[in-house]
Amino acid sequence: MRVLKKDYWKRFPQWADVSKWDWEDWKWQIRNRIRSLSQLEEILGIDLSHLKKVEKVFRTGTTPYYLSLVKDLSDLNNPILKQILPSCKEIDPQIQAEGSFDPFKEEVMSPVKGLTHRYPDRVLFRVTTFCSVYCRHCMRKRIFLEEERANRYEEYIRMIEYIRNNPIIKEVLISGGDPLTLPNRKLEFILEHLSRIEHVKIIRIGTRELVVNPYRFFDDGLLELLDRCDKLWIVTHFNHPDEVTDVVKKAVRNILSTGTPVLNQTVLLKGINDDPYIIEDLMRNLLQVKIKPYYLFYCDPTKGVMHFRTDIKRGIEILEHLRGKVSGMGIPVYAVDLPGGLGKVPLTPDYVLEETKEYLLLKSPEGKTVKINRLNFDIIDNHTKEQEDLCL
Numbered sequence: 520m521r522v523l524k525k526d527y528w529k530r531f532p533q534w535a536d537v538s539k540w541d542w543e544d545w546k547w548q549i550r551n552r553i554r555s556l557s558q559l560e561e562i563l564g565i566d567l568s569h570l571k572k573v574e575k576v577f578r579t580g581t582t583p584y585y586l587s588l589v590k591d592l593s594d595l596n597n598p599i600l601k602q603i604l605p606s607c608k609e610i611d612p613q614i615q616a617e618g619s620f621d622p623f624k625e626e627v628m629s630p631v632k633g634l635t636h637r638y639p640d641r642v643l644f645r646v647t648t649f650c651s652v653y654c655r656h657c658m659r660k661r662i663f664l665e666e667e668r669a670n671r672y673e674e675y676i677r678m679i680e681y682i683r684n685n686p687i688i689k690e691v692l693i694s695g696g697d698p699l700t701l702p703n704r705k706l707e708f709i710l711e712h713l714s715r716i717e718h719v720k721i722i723r724i725g726t727r728e729l730v731v732n733p734y735r736f737f738d739d740g741l742l743e744l745l746d747r748c749d750k751l752w753i754v755t756h757f758n759h760p761d762e763v764t765d766v767v768k769k770a771v772r773n774i775l776s777t778g779t780p781v782l783n784q785t786v787l788l789k790g791i792n793d794d795p796y797i798i799e800d801l802m803r804n805l806l807q808v809k810i811k812p813y814y815l816f817y818c819d820p821t822k823g824v825m826h827f828r829t830d831i832k833r834g835i836e837i838l839e840h841l842r843g844k845v846s847g848m849g850i851p852v853y854a855v856d857l858p859g860g861l862g863k864v865p866l867t868p869d870y871v872l873e874e875t876k877e878y879l880l881l882k883s884p885e886g887k888t889v890k891i892n893r894l895n896f897d898i899i900d901n902h903t904k905e906q907e908d909l910c911l
C-alpha cells in the first residue's frame with residue numbers, strides 16, 4: 520500500500536508553505552484545485568499547449584492531494600496523471616465515432632429533471648454537475664459540457680416528491696457530479712427527506728471524494744450526518760493501487776465508525792489498470808483498508824472516453840487471474856452495462872466445461888479439469904490441462 524509520507528506534497532513549490540492544517544481541510548483542497556491546463560503546465564513544467572483544444576470541450580480539474588499521488592511528474596503515462604490529464608484522443612472524431620454522450624439514456628428515462636428511473640426499484644438522484652477532479656474516463660462526461668452547479672432546493676424537492684409518490688422505489692443512488700462536494704447543509708436536507716420516506720430502504724452515495732479528497736471524511740459534520748442516516752452505503756471508485764493511501768485508510772476508518780459500509784467500483788481502463796497484476800494489487804489494497812470490491816466495469820461507450828476501452832475479454836482474463844490468488848472477498852463482479860438502459864450483465868470465466876445428467880466437468884482455478892458426480896460430488900476424474908494435452 521502506498522504511504523503518503525508526512526509533508527509529501529511539499530515537493531511542489533506551489534504548496535511548499537501550506538500548513539498541514541490547510542492541506543488536510545477538504546474545503547482547502549477544493550478551493551485550491553487545479554482548474555486549467557496552464558496551471559498543470561506550470562506544475563509539471565511541460566508544454567501542454569497542444570491540449571488547449573481539448574480543454575475547450577472537456578474541462579480540466581484535480582485536487583492538489585490527487586496530483587500529489589503522481590510518483591514521477593515527468594512520466595505522462597503515470598496511471599494517476601492519465602486519469603486527469605486531457606488527451607487529444609478525447610476529441611478525435613474517428614476514435615470517438617461510436618460513442619454517445621448519454622449511452623444509458625439517463626436523460627431520456629428521466630421523469631423529473633435530475634432523476635433517472637431506469638430499473639423499477641431504483642432511481643438515480645443527480646445533485647450537482649460539479650466534481651473536485653474531472654476524470655478523463657467519466658461515463659457522465661456530458662456534465663463537463665454543462666456549467667458547474669449544484670441543483671437548487673426546488674429541484675431536490677421535485678425529485679423527492681417523485682420518490683415519495685412511487686412506493687415501488689426501494690433504493691436511491693445519489694450521484695452527480697460528486698455529491699460529497701456539496702456543503703453539509705444541502706446533504707442534510709437531501710438525506711433527511713429521503714430517510715423519512717418509509718419505502719426507501721437503501722440510500723447509496725456514489726462518490727470519488729474518498730479517492731481524490733479523502734479529507735472530506737475528516738469533517739465531523741459529515742460524519743455526524745452519516746451516523747444519523749442508517750440506510751446509507753458509500754460506493755466509491757478506485758482504479759489503481761497507488762490511489763489507496765494511508766490517508767484513505769484513516770478516512771475509511773472514520774466512515775466505518777458511523778456504521779456505513781464502503782464498496783468500490785473500478786472501471787477497466789486501457790493503459791491504466793488493464794493488467795491482472797495491477798488489479799490484483801488494487802483488490803488487495805482495498806481489502807486491507809476495509810473496502811469491499813464490488814464491480815469491475817467494462818468501460819462504457821461514452822463519447823470522449825472510447826480510447827480507454829479494452830477488448831471486452833480482458834476483464835474475464837483478469838478475473839481468471841484473480842481466482843485462486845485473492846480470496847473471494849476481493850473478487851469483484853465483472854460487468855458490462857448494456858447501452859440503451861438495458862441493464863448490467865455480469866461476465867464470468869467459464870468454469871463448467873461440460874455437463875451431462877450424470878456429471879459436470881469443471882475447470883479449477885489452477886487450470887485442472889475435474890469431473891464430478893452430479894449427485895454426490897465424488898471426483899470421477901481429475902487432471903491438468905498438460906496431462907490432457909499429453910493424452911491427445
Ligand code: SF4
Pocket residue numbers: 649650651652653654656657658659695696697726727
Ligand atoms: S468524480 Fe465521478 S462524476 Fe466526477 S468526473 Fe470523476 S468519475 Fe465523473
